Amino acid sequence: MxxxxxxxxxxxxxxxxxxxxxxxxxxxxxxFSKTQENKATNNPISVIVCAKNEEENVSNYIPLLLKQNYPNFELVLINDASSDETLEVLEGFEKNNANVKLIKVENNEAFWGNKKFALTLGIKSATHDNLLFIDADCYPDSENWITEMSSQFSEQKTIVLGYGAYEKEDGLLNKLIRFETLLTATQYFAWAKFGKPYMGVGRNLAYKRQEFFNTNGFIHHMKIRSGDDDLFINEAATSRNTAINFNPESFTYSKAKNTFRDWIMQKRRHISTAKNYKLxxxxxxxxxxxxxxxxxxxxxxxxxxxxxxxxxxxxxxxxxxxxxxxxxxxxxxxxxxxxxxxxxxxxxxxxxxxxxxxxxxxxxxxxxxx
Known part of the structure; x- marks a missing residue:
């Protein structure tokens, strides 16, 4: 013994x-890295939002995107075959804003329920080569969000990983979710700085259109219904082409799940996707x-x-x-x-x-x- x-x-x-x-x-x-130095830029950029049955969220958060303090951006709104009033809300934004482009996705039998199909249509329809992604249930913490995220683009850096945070609320579950988010971000930021980027989050992610076509889009994992963010980054990101942004004005926020059951379902999707990462x-x-x-x-x-x-x-x-x-x-x-x-x-x-x-x-x- x-x-x-x-x-x-x-x-x-x-x-x-x-x-x-x-x-x-x-x-x-x-x-223990030093404070980030960001370079101002005004290169045109397309902000892409994919929404499916997000009537309330797009009503609340799209106006915040339209208020961004950036001289040259378009907002590509993708309605992914919503069954609620999401399409009508998005049509209103397109009608009243010249820089809004609406993509209407119908149910496709081959790609039913696959967000990657809808995102592919949005990416191909975007006017600009610089693409910035945010989920429909998220909002930027600052009117300088686009400025901050785009500041990391350069001739070499064609992928930018950002931080997608959750709102602070009372309760142990909220703290647990935010702790897990903190730990995950620490990991993918650290490995990116170490020269081995492996994932990003669709709540706050940017890359140049050419990176999308270099990997043939999502074709290698199209049958996997999740992973439009982390599986794409796992395939496309390298030590040379990837930058990170942890300036507070680059953060996005969303509401955390308020029941343990819902959070477990979310975690199950994330962990099931990770099994498809590189060895x-x-x-x-x-x-x-x-x-x-x-x-x-x-x-x-x-x-x-x-x-x-x-x-x-x-x-x-x-x-x-x-x-x-x-x-x-x-x-x-x-x-x-x-x-x-x-x-x-x-x-x-x-x-x-x-x-x-x-x-x-x-x-x-x-x-x-x-």
Whole structure:
């Protein structure tokens, strides 16, 4: 028994080293990076919004997009075969604004319920080569959102990853959702700075039209009904062509799910898409989650058996100090500091939520685009 516990202790130390490497070295590329310097630009840009049964959201948020302080942009609104009054609302915006272009998508039997088909039509119809994407249930935090996101475009940088945040509300679920969003953004920003970009979020994403055609659009994953953002970035992004933007004026916001069930459904879609990432990206994400889970599990086991408990406690404290500092700096950049007060609790909740989602996805398929 003593030998087995000694083996667990050594294994626990290895797992802790992996966690420290992730938090201090990898995530630290973003967490401890300097303030961003953005260059002003006025290059024409097309802002693309795809909406399906989003009558209330487009009524509330499209006016905020039209108020953007940018000299030359068009707003491409895509109605993806909505069954509510979304089309009528969008037609009103097109009628009253010269820079609005409306794309009407009918149900297509081959691509039914596939957002990628609708987005493809919108991208091909866009007037400008610079494309900026936001979801219909999101809104920019500033009238300078377009200016900020487009500022990262250059001859070399043709993809820009932004931060899509969630509104702050009371309750533990809201904090958990925002913590997961913070952790995800820290990961994809850090890996992009490390030269290995692997995903972005459609709530706040920009790329040049040529990147879309270079990968033949969504053709390689068209049958996968999710992933118009992360699977595209996973395929198209490189160390040379990808930039990030974490200036607060570049943030977008949306309302978080208000029930645990709805959030689980959303997480199931996201995690099911990740299995289609490149092998390296799946491996590094899997290693991070596995090391998180094993760190927590081994901590409990070793403390229960009171084996070398002073060493175990010291390792636990060391790991939490490193991760708390790293994520704390990232939270400061992304205006999510309040979630870090609940960090250990939220991390444990997220670990077991992800484990639950992983096993549920094995036995049933998640629900996708409306």
């Amino acid at each position: 003593a030998q087995f516990l000694l083996f667990l202790l050594y294994f626990f130390i290895v797992i802790t080293i992996i966690q420290v490497i992730y938090y201090a070295l990898l995530f630290g590329k973003f967490s 390296f990206d799946k491996t590094q994400l899997g290693l991070f989650f596995a090391s998180q889970f094993l760190f927590f599990t081994l901590s409990i086991l070793l403390l229960l058996f009171q084996f070398q408990w002073m060493i175990v406690v010291s390792i636990i404290v060391f790991r939490y100090i490193i991760s708390w500092i790293s994520l704390g700096y990232a939270a400061g950049k992304l205006y999510e500091k309040d979630v870090m007060y609940y960090y250990p609790i939220l991390e444990i909740m997220l670990i077991f939520t992800q484990l639950n989602v992983f096993f549920r996805n094995i036995f049933s398929k998640p629900v996708y685009w409306k």
